[in-house]
Amino acid sequence: MNSxxxxxxxxxxxxxxxxxxxxxxSRALHNSHLISRRxxxxxxxxxxxxxxxxxxxxxxxxxQRTKTIGVVVTSIxxxxxxxxxxxxxxxxxxxxxxxxxxxxxxxxxxETKVVQSFSERRVEGIVVTSSxxxxxxxxxxxxxxxxxxLVNNQHPGEFVNSVLIDNVKGSADVTNHLxxxxxxxxxxxxxxxxxxxxxxxxxxxREALERADLPFTPELVxxxxxxxxxxxxxxxxxxxxxxxPTAIFCYNDMTALGALRQLNLKxxxxxxxxxxxxxxxxxxxxxxxxxxTTVRQPRRLMGRLAMESLLKLISGEDSATTIKVPAELIVxxxxxxxxxxxx
Amino acid sequence: MNSxxxxxxxxxxxxxxxxxxxxxxSRALHNSHLISRRxxxxxxxxxxxxxxxxxxxxxxxxxQRTKTIGVVVTSIxxxxxxxxxxxxxxxxxxxxxxxxxxxxxxxxxxETKVVQSFSERRVEGIVVTSSxxxxxxxxxxxxxxxxxxLVNNQHPGEFVNSVLIDNVKGSADVTNHLxxxxxxxxxxxxxxxxxxxxxxxxxxxREALERADLPFTPELVxxxxxxxxxxxxxxxxxxxxxxxPTAIFCYNDMTALGALRQLNLKxxxxxxxxxxxxxxxxxxxxxxxxxxTTVRQPRRLMGRLAMESLLKLISGEDSATTIKVPAELIVxxxxxxxxxxxx
DNA sequence: ACTGTCTTTGCACACGTTTGCGAAGATGCG
DNA sequence: CGCATCTTCGCAAACGTGTGCAAAGACAGT
Numbered sequence: 001m002n003s004x005x006x007x008x009x010x011x012x013x014x015x016x017x018x019x020x021x022x023x024x025x026s027r028a029l030h031n032s033h034l035i036s037r038r039x040x041x042x043x044x045x046x047x048x049x050x051x052x053x054x055x056x057x058x059x060x061x062x063x064q065r066t067k068t069i070g071v072v073v074t075s076i077x078x079x080x081x082x083x084x085x086x087x088x089x090x091x092x093x094x095x096x097x098x099x100x101x102x103x104x105x106x107x108x109x110x111e112t113k114v115v116q117s118f119s120e121r122r123v124e125g126i127v128v129t130s131s132x133x134x135x136x137x138x139x140x141x142x143x144x145x146x147x148x149x150l151v152n153n154q155h156p157g158e159f160v161n162s163v164l165i166d167n168v169k170g171s172a173d174v175t176n177h178l179x180x181x182x183x184x185x186x187x188x189x190x191x192x193x194x195x196x197x198x199x200x201x202x203x204x205x206r207e208a209l210e211r212a213d214l215p216f217t218p219e220l221v222x223x224x225x226x227x228x229x230x231x232x233x234x235x236x237x238x239x240x241x242x243x244x245p246t247a248i249f250c251y252n253d254m255t256a257l258g259a260l261r262q263l264n265l266k267x268x269x270x271x272x273x274x275x276x277x278x279x280x281x282x283x284x285x286x287x288x289x290x291x292x293t294t295v296r297q298p299r300r301l302m303g304r305l306a307m308e309s310l311l312k313l314i315s316g317e318d319s320a321t322t323i324k325v326p327a328e329l330i331v332x333x334x335x336x337x338x339x340x341x342x343x
Numbered sequence: 344m345n346s347x348x349x350x351x352x353x354x355x356x357x358x359x360x361x362x363x364x365x366x367x368x369s370r371a372l373h374n375s376h377l378i379s380r381r382x383x384x385x386x387x388x389x390x391x392x393x394x395x396x397x398x399x400x401x402x403x404x405x406x407q408r409t410k411t412i413g414v415v416v417t418s419i420x421x422x423x424x425x426x427x428x429x430x431x432x433x434x435x436x437x438x439x440x441x442x443x444x445x446x447x448x449x450x451x452x453x454e455t456k457v458v459q460s461f462s463e464r465r466v467e468g469i470v471v472t473s474s475x476x477x478x479x480x481x482x483x484x485x486x487x488x489x490x491x492x493l494v495n496n497q498h499p500g501e502f503v504n505s506v507l508i509d510n511v512k513g514s515a516d517v518t519n520h521l522x523x524x525x526x527x528x529x530x531x532x533x534x535x536x537x538x539x540x541x542x543x544x545x546x547x548x549r550e551a552l553e554r555a556d557l558p559f560t561p562e563l564v565x566x567x568x569x570x571x572x573x574x575x576x577x578x579x580x581x582x583x584x585x586x587x588p589t590a591i592f593c594y595n596d597m598t599a600l601g602a603l604r605q606l607n608l609k610x611x612x613x614x615x616x617x618x619x620x621x622x623x624x625x626x627x628x629x630x631x632x633x634x635x636t637t638v639r640q641p642r643r644l645m646g647r648l649a650m651e652s653l654l655k656l657i658s659g660e661d662s663a664t665t666i667k668v669p670a671e672l673i674v675x676x677x678x679x680x681x682x683x684x685x686x
Numbered sequence: 687a688c689t690g691t692c693t694t695t696g697c698a699c700a701c702g703t704t705t706g707c708g709a710a711g712a713t714g715c716g
Numbered sequence: 717c718g719c720a721t722c723t724t725c726g727c728a729a730a731c732g733t734g735t736g737c738a739a740a741g742a743c744a745g746t
Contacts, residue, residue: 006488010732021696026734036694056463057400057409058732061701064350066400068464075429077643079626082425086418089446098460100411101444103432117441120399121411122351145349228630257630264632283422284627287571287600289607300420353702364726369704379724401702404731 009050017050018043029054060122069125069310070100070118072111079282080299084129084151087303095311097124104131119146125310127151147313151306154196161313163305163323167197170295170327171204171249174277177293177329178247179212182337183275187220187245189234189255195226198251201279205249220245224255231258239266246338247275253282256292260334264289271336281330291332298325352393360393361386372397403465412468412653413443413461415454422625423642427472427494430646438654440467447474462489468653470494490656494649497539504656506649506666510540513638513670514547514592517620520636520672521590522555525680526618530563530588532577532598538569541594544622548592563588567598574601582609589617589681596621596628599635603677607632614679624673634675641668 011029015022020039028035028043035043060066071088073081085101092099100118104111111131118126125147131154150162178186188205191198202221209216222237224230231250235258238245250256256278263270270276270290278285281296305323312319354372358365363382371378371386378386403409414431416424428444435442443461447454454474461469468490474497493505521529531548534541545564552559565580567573574593578601581588593599599621606613613619613633621628624639648666655662 012732022733023697023735024695026732027695030734034694039694053459053462055404055465055732057403057465058701059734060400061398061404061703061732062734064701076419076425076432077422077429079420079422079425082419082422085444086420086446089419089444093445093457098443098445098464100441101428101432102436102441103429114436116396119396121441122398122400261630284630287604287627287631289632355702365703366705366727367725369702370725373704377724382724398702401731402704404702404733405704407731 008055009052010055011052014043014046014050014052018046066122066124067096068098068100068121068123069127069307070102070115070121070123071127071129072102072104072114072118072131073129074106074131075103076101078130080152080280080297081129083299084303084306087300087305088127088307089303090300091304091307095307097311106131124314125149127306127310128153129306130154147310149306149310149313151302152197161309161319161321163302163309163325165197165297165302166324166326167200168204168207170279170329171201172208173204173327173329174249174279174295175205175208176212177331178249178275178277178335179208179214181247181275181335183247184214184338185217185220185243185245185247186214187222187238187248189222189224189231189238189248189250189259191224191226191230191251191255193223201251224251224258226252227254228258228261231255231260232262233258235259235262235266239268245274247277247335250276250278253278253280253285253292253294256294256334257284257288260288260292271334273339275335275338277335279327285330286332288334290334293332293335294330296328296330298328301325351398352395353398354395357386357389357393357395361389409465409467410439411441411443411464411466412470412650413445413458413464413466414470414472415445415447415457415461415474416472417449417474418446419444421473423495423623423640424472426642427646427649430643430648431470431650432646433643434647434650438650440654449474467657468492470649470653471496472649473497490653492649492653492656494645495540504652504662504664504666506645506652506668508540508640508645509667509669510543511547511550513622513672514544515551516547516670516672517592517622517638518548518551519555520674521592521618521620521678522551522557524590524618524678526590527557527681528560528563528586528588529557529590529592530565530581532565532567532574532581532591532593532602534567534569534573534594534598536566544594567594567601569595570597571601571604574598574603575605576601578602578605578609582611587617590678591617591619593619593621596623596625596635596637599637599677600627600631603631603635614677616682618678618681620678628673629675631677633677636675636678637673639671639673641671644668 011022011025015025025043028040029047069092071085076082089099102114104114127149129151148160150160152164153162190202206216219241222234224234248259250259256276259276260270263274268274278292278294281294285292285294302325309319354365354368358368368386371383372390412435414428419425432442445457447457470492472494491503493503495507496505533545549559562584565577567577591602593602599619602619603613611617621635621637624637628635628637645668652662
């Protein structure tokens with residue numbers, strides 16, 4: 001009646017019922033060829049009707065393989081992160097792995113605590129997404145020898161495997177798209193100074209200009225903050241130039257959102273007067289006014305690739321240390337040829 | 344050099360170094376009062392410098408407590424879900440629990456497989472968010488006696504604990520807000536027929552009308568699909584009425600998004616000609632044109648409450664079977680008094 | 687009938703930890 | 717000094733499963 005702890009049926013219980021040894025039961029449940037079909041089926045039916053559920057922890061203890069991995073994220077609320085985790089979980093689950101999830105909230109001490117916990121749980125691998133504290137993993141990694149894969153890490157050291165987006169190529173695609181539309185004065189609103197992804201996107205922008213024999217104009221590059229406010233301020237700065245740009249490439253969609261809002265406030269038509277383009281293809285990008293041209297990161301794919309890479313590491317293969325995935329330009333309605341009188 | 348599997352140092356290794364028994368080491372690491380301070384400190388320092396990491400699985404095997412819980416979600420990519428999970432993970436982690444995450448993709452067979460996996464992993468509890476297959480858990484629940492908490496489940500059976508949003512109250516708040524602004528013809532664009540949350544929101548809407556002595560007009564209630572398209576079609580239907588409503592209450596923000604889009608297409612001003620209001624307070628709600636008045640669900644709080652409830656169940660307490668959390672009206676710029684000539 | 691091979695099963699140990707119990711030593715009290 | 721109590725530690729069992737090895741039985745070949 002009131003049994004607070006209900007002991008699940010074990011392999012020994014079944015052995016007793018079937019009148020065999022526990023090792024026979026273990027083998028029968030694994031369809032070992034060492035057991036005759038008759039007794040195997042008999043044991044399996046007993047197991048089924050007694051509601052047997054094998055203990056993964058006992059198995060893990062003896063096999064030394066837990067079939068679990070840990071993923072640590074800054075915040076699962078971040079839409080980018082949750083999509084990546086979606087891909088990781090899917091791939092992991094399809095390969096018999098369960099995943100531990102932990103938020104770090106970008107706090108280093110919490111991050112170490114989480115990794116320590118994963119270590120005690122004997123996860124076979126770890127994937128870290130969007131963390132800025134990559135260096136922190138070096139001692140832990142070498143000490144406990146757990147394979148680690150980073151995805152879109154801000155400071156990917158050479159010592160770990162990682163999958164990351166091809167920022168340079170994606171950014172060049174954006175710029176080329178604008179150039180082909182006829183734009184010649186193209187601005188860039190970046191993130192805060194020093195972020196690797198921001199620098200890479202700036203690089204792509206400059207390379208594309210150079211290839212098209214267009215001049216690089218330092219005044220057309222301003223810094224935002226990766227958020228809405230930065231986009232608004234960035235636009236304000238660009239509009240105060242003696243000659244405004246005809247197109248604005250924003251570091252990410254949030255920045256573009258701010259840019260759109262500020263342009264709307266100023267009664268400047270998009271894309272009639274100025275074209276705007278973002279990066280990330282957040283859910284919101286297709287619902288702005290006008291729908292935003294942007295660059296899509298294959299987030300779920302990146303998660304799957306990270307997990308695939310991790311499984312290779314676990315099985316002992318030396319997989320490629322870094323995987324670079326292509327970004328995809330998504331053309332919507334916020335970009336158009338420049339007004340003729342402004343060209 | 345090439346040791347593919349690196350055995351972590353165990354309690355026995357430390358015992359050998361410290362020249363004591365393994366049980367002494369175990370107690371020393373737990374700061375047991377059975378061990379003298381001197382030897383305890385000696386052992387702890389040895390453990391630290393040898394990089395010892397206790398095996399949670401071995402511990403779990405003997406203590407019969409894994410300190411893990413499982414959370415199964417339809418999709419972690421859903422912003423509602425990811426916020427709830429954020430709250431769950433935070434509360435769980437603060438109480439020493441690790442969480443397994445698994446997507447069900449709303450596929451029943453995958454859901455059972457996942458729960459089976461959790462069972463084998465000997466999780467101490469399970470929380471399920473936004474699932475429609477609640478009934479599926481009854482046999483599993485009774486069979487393996489694992490505490491389960493549901494959050495915002497579509498069919499919360501009486502047999503499980505659950506935390507859910509107060510749809511009726513939130514919906515009544517919305518309707519009252521519109522009534523106080525002076526609206527008398529208020530429309531409702533619902534979800535597909537038969538969903539519990541939709542029916543509850545409709546109930547709140549009707550109750551508020553009744554309390555204000557306003558008539559309930561069946562033509563003003565149309566069905567959407569919980570998505571953007573449903574909102575667009577719903578608006579179209581409402582505009583074809585002989586007398587259009589002056590305000591539209593949408594089942595959720597996505598529906599409201601569609602409504603805004605369609606109204607914009609028809610050159611109908613919001614909130615000048617028609618007020619629009621949503622439900623959920625998705626991230627996007629503050630970025631629409633105009634920013635959307637809506638109802639906020641305290642998603643992280645719901646996650647924390649679910650985990651708190653689950654921990655009580657695990658410790659044997661009979662916690663309240665259902666927790667109802669209040670929704671909060673967020674007034675932005677998509678609602679205003681009706682045009683005087685339309686009142 | 688003897689030997690050898692193949693099939694099927696059980697014994698025993700291992701995985702790494704916790705914990706009840708007993709024992710040894712230290713200490714206190716009369 | 718005798719005895720009781722307290723402190724500190726080790727022994728051994730247990731958790732539930734997997735697996736090498738031996739053994740028992742079945743069977744075929746000579």
